[in-house]
Amino acid sequence: MRLLDCNRLAGGALLRAPARTFMMLLATAIGVAAVVVLTSLGEAARRFVTDEFRSLGTNLIIVLPGRSETSGLGPGMVIAATPRDLTLDDARALQRSPYIRRLAPVVVGEVSVSRGGLEREVTLLGTTPEFRVIRQWHMAMGEFLPNVGLEQAAPLCVLGATVSNELFRRESPLGRWLRVGDRRCRVSGVLEPQGRSIGVDVDEVVIVPVVTAQQLFDSPGLFRIIAQAKGRAAIEAAKRDARRIITARHYGEEDITVITQDAVLATFDGIFGNLTRALAGIASISLVVAGVLIMNVMLIAVSQRTSEVGLLKALGATRRQIIALFLTEAIFLAGLGACVGIIFGYLIDALLVLFYPDLDFRPPSWAVLGAVLTAVAAGTFFGILPARRAAELDPIAALAGR
């Protein structure tokens, strides 16, 4: 029997029972669509998180006070008991490392800012002009703490977009005075609106020189030091160097944690990659269920088509040809169902994008390919039993319709 004829006969048999065919098609399609959509969700989450970290800047290493054994962002690194503060002197020492291009010390705290009768709680960020370069932030107007050195206090501040709008409405805030905590600062610039970045709403921050922030909070400790290595190749060396320099300054005690952006990225990438794969696994169960449904419906089909099978045998069909015909039907169903399922899946993804425009719902190509292969494999596997049953039919009984 020629392949084309086999396909035509199998296809014709499927068309003759449209309700049955539609049901089996739908089962497979739902399974494949489930894989596509669920892996799209996982991928969207992974992409969202890794993009967030990438937006921190390139070739970053982050020095935090406190010792943590794990790399990546664990709760221990933030809350860990800090034996010794990270100080501006540490930052200056790090600046001499040949592997570090630039760095910015960071102090973070909550503070209220007020102007006239308006008052607002904001996140205060104490840092240096280098910070803007590392984070690749852009100014809407003015300058980012101009000419402020590492250890220089200055009554200057930079406003996030929302803070600026709330406190100054339509007036230009440049050069105007503002009360920040118990100090008065002049606005040197306003940031472009940029939305959230790893949990911090950048539009809601007020930035002052690091020393000013230390004075405000009355604490010499730094929240962290963000440093940029001299290129990708220098990241590891910069990390080792930073650890060596600080340890030497802290009397041989390694009481800091140095993490690289790459390590954080890799951690999240790994977590979300596993999540996506787990979702794919769960969704594939529905493909197996679809396979079982195909098997059951095809078993019914075989019993309804015994006389046709008997006729084919009388006309000289071999066992193998009968099996081939029924398997082709099963594979057709699974393959076509998979195609419909992919279309469904992408449609649902497109719908999700309408509701969550920030996320990028796209299934990974391995999931699409895997879903199709699993569907066809399930169809084939579960098609074997009905096909064999058809081939085993006694032609005489089959022709008699018994």
Next chain:
Amino acid sequence: MIELIEVCRDYVVGDQVVHALDHVSLRIPAGDYVSIMGPSGSGKSTLLNILGLMDRPTAGIYRLDGVDTSTMNDEELAHARQHQIGFVFQSFHLVPRLNALENVELPMILAGIPPKQRHSRSLGALAKVGLSKRADHRPNQLSGGERQRVAIARAIVMQPKLLLADEPTGNLDSKSGGEIIAILEQLNGQGLTVLVVTHDPAIGGRARRQLQFRDGRLLHDSGQS
């Protein structure tokens, strides 16, 4: 062409053994026209199934064209059914979703014959049974007699040497039945060996040779003198 030696076919029904065929010996030369008659349960259909290689004897030897069929495997049996034997059934057994031409093509599809050749051969076979104009009709658009003629065209399209007809007129009125028998006789005239199972003595009587069966035994053979 056909040689049966002491062929038996036993069925076990419950704890009873039914002898559907009981030591039947028979020779049918090529080109013969044979009717097989007998009451229901006499074994005539069983004989036809065994001759058509759809069933195997429990004992005895069946030689088709000199070949002992008990040595054939599934593939060889299918091949022999395909090339040497044509079947005509009482209830036609046409595939409802295929038109007349496609139904006739079916055995050639299974044999892997290329489409062009299939088409011309099917048209030829339909012409032989006088149905050229109905080639694109579905079975449900054809009368009973026409359906049986499609079935005959399908049976002869592989150019077999043996045509087995199981009550070919059983579902037809006498006029169409007569036409079907006429076609079978015409094919026999062209050299095809024709075996017709029937319980209609008028139809059975037209055959050159008549076999009478009862209780699985060959009761009477008009060809043996």
